[in-house]
Amino acid sequence: MQDPESLKQFIADVGRMMHEELSLVLPSNWDVPETLRASMMYSLLAGGKRLRPVFVLAATEAIGHDHKDAISIASAIELIHTYSLIHDDLPAMDNDDFRRGKPTNHRMFGEAMAILAGDALLTHAFYLVSTTPDRCPNVSPATALAITKELSIFAGAMGMVGGQAADILSVQGETDLERLDYIHTHKTADLIVFSLRAGGLIGGARPQQLQALEIFGQSIGLAFQIQDDILDIIGDQHKLGKKTKSDETQNKVTYPYLMGLDQSIQKVEQLTRLGKEALLDGAIPQPQRLLLLAEYLMSRDF
């Protein structure tokens, strides 16, 4: 069962399930202004790999627990990811007109509504986490509260938002590798670490197992971002669904810019190996799917 084909099947299954879950995430009887609801749902259902939900559900299963109890956490992290994309695309930030081949949120609904849709998605992520015990009797209030705390840290001022702020403040020629690691770690890896730890917490993971999931997430998350930078140089823009060479055009500081392409490719391989080793050392009962996922992300061309 645990071959690359079954992993692709799993990712496709999670994608379909998440699309269904996310389309129901804002109760239909909630009195939300129509345009705000439309703006939130537009970006939420615009597609994407649903990679963070894949990490949540795979981590819960790796601990030997049914992934059903983790679905609302998987939705929550996708809301956080989606809000961050909406705000990142704003004219004051990256000023992007298109994402995944569709007009960005502010191009469709205007800047004010895009800011509010992001705020509402961020806030609603905490609704989903805090109401998990109402839907899943196996999840205790204490566990849901622990996940709330972790989400507020990994998505906040010294997590994802911190990484985004450091990215905006970074200047080519002044940013060294340490600063770039801060940006990549917080902007990208932190939500992956959260996804893995939250999946573990739902599964009842012990501290040693959580630690292993965290190190795995840090390594794979950093590797994922470096691979993104590499694909921006050597990737196929049809497979990627976005323009390549954009980092160079925008004078972005990247791993290939600082270390060269070959060393960056080696770094991705090294980080993937380190992540897999941490997982194997961490007494995770069923690590196979996460191990395959690490390989799959390292060798992706999309």
Add this chain to the structure above:
Amino acid sequence: MQDPESLKQFIADVGRMMHEELSLVLPSNWDVPETLRASMMYSLLAGGKRLRPVFVLAATEAIGHDHKDAISIASAIELIHTYSLIHDDLPAMDNDDFRRGKPTNHRMFGEAMAILAGDALLTHAFYLVSTTPDRCPNVSPATALAITKELSIFAGAMGMVGGQAADILSVQGETDLERLDYIHTHKTADLIVFSLRAGGLIGGARPQQLQALEIFGQSIGLAFQIQDDILDIIGDQHKLGKKTKSDETQNKVTYPYLMGLDQSIQKVEQLTRLGKEALLDGAIPQPQRLLLLAEYLMSRDF
């Protein structure tokens, strides 16, 4: 003790305490980019009446509980209020250059950093709520989780953000009283209702008491916003600390615009009376301070 002077003293004390609390709210050992930290703290410590913390702490005491256990919830709601002001002031929203006599956040730190500071403050509010049991052993994880859920509802898509979206979408001549009530209730009253209910939950309030606090908050919150609209017409701009007649200049739909000034003043009095009655009917052990607060807000000129 429960005279208007002691109420003013209480408000002043809460203001001082909150200033101290808020200045420590982002741990100094957290690795937050300096400019992001500065941007968050700039708006957080820019002053203001700290009215929502006053409601939280007064509600906890009204239930007969020490307000010490409610301080981090009071901080959390002030973070939410502050983030909403930063985002509201943005060029894409109200485009305000000054607030409380100081340059707005985006005028000081740029639009991108202001958006991120708002996002980080919103996220950090949930950190403060979710870590309350770590600081206050009297507060159970279940209570903290219940407050997390309420915050996500009252501050979210059908709460404060929903009210803000409805306000942006409103057009003079097309907005009737029902729509205006939606805007005022959600944009303003919802955070006041949350503050009262959260204070009640920390104090161990029974359902009947929570219900009374909620109705009180809805009435007082709506009265507060109508009074704001009235003061924009008849107020003294030195006492208010902001320009008057701005609603008229911006073609804003307000209560005085729809009902006239006299009827608006009567409405404030009627809502205040209703709120006080609900509180007296709700078996609240020590309602005096909240009753005085309702009177005080109705007759304010600032």
